[in-house]
Amino acid sequence: MTEHVRITREAGGVCLIRLARPEKKNALTGAMYDAMREALLAADAEGSEIGAVVFAGVEGAFSAGNDIADFVARANESFGSAPSLRFIRQLGATRTPMVAAVDGIAVGIGTTLTLHCDLVYATPRALFRMPFVDLGLVPEAASSYLLPRRVGTVKATELLMLAEPFGAEEAVRLGLANAVVPGDTLLEHALAQAAKLAAKPRAALAATRALIRGDRAAVEAAIEAEARAFDAALRSPEAQAAFRAFLDKARS
Incomplete structure (x- = not known):
């Protein structure tokens, strides 16, 4: 586990997964990915009392994405077993409803x-970006399939x-977020x-969710195809x- 991910049981059968690495704007390390994956597995476990999961960050930062230094340190490892990919696979497989507070x-x-x-809420200062190509990489988490x-x-x-x-208003207009919510009431x-x-x-609820989402195998196939391309990239x-x-920029 890691102190940079705080997992708490909230009222009403809700599990809160809160990223807590403000000094790095919640850039994700392998340990953080593992902690989130374990929380999702626990929510889906037989007999679990968790009925929904909420992802949240800290004030001003949901997540800056992957921790590049951590990524570089793992450069010689197979991406197929990387904590980030294990988390992404679980994200696509999770049956428990999930909510994001951005x-x-x-x-x-x-x-x-x-x-x-299943539900996404964002504050007026939320800023979404997917800079994979700019980093010489390709999309992940089935985004090349889901986003279109x-x-x-x-x-x-x-x-x-x-x-x-x-921004948040554009995310709502595009159907990528449900509503813009003031920062002090977001969580x-x-x-x-x-x-x-x-x-x-x-x-x-589970049956309705599955019907809305459609072919789970297609999402899983997209995750694996992206993973192969990501590994090469x-x-x-x-x-x-x-x-x-x-x-170099971070050190200067």
């Missing part, structure tokens, strides 16, 4: 994670290939909505140069 930056997995959530089906191919191409940021609102989900008949000169530039 304040501030949501970069990379900070955005693509929300595509798997949510916003259309034309807009998905713009968001994934130009990698330009978009309270997300927890309340999650508790509403948790209070509903479990079997009916990680070792490319483009990605290595982008990582060095990022780390």
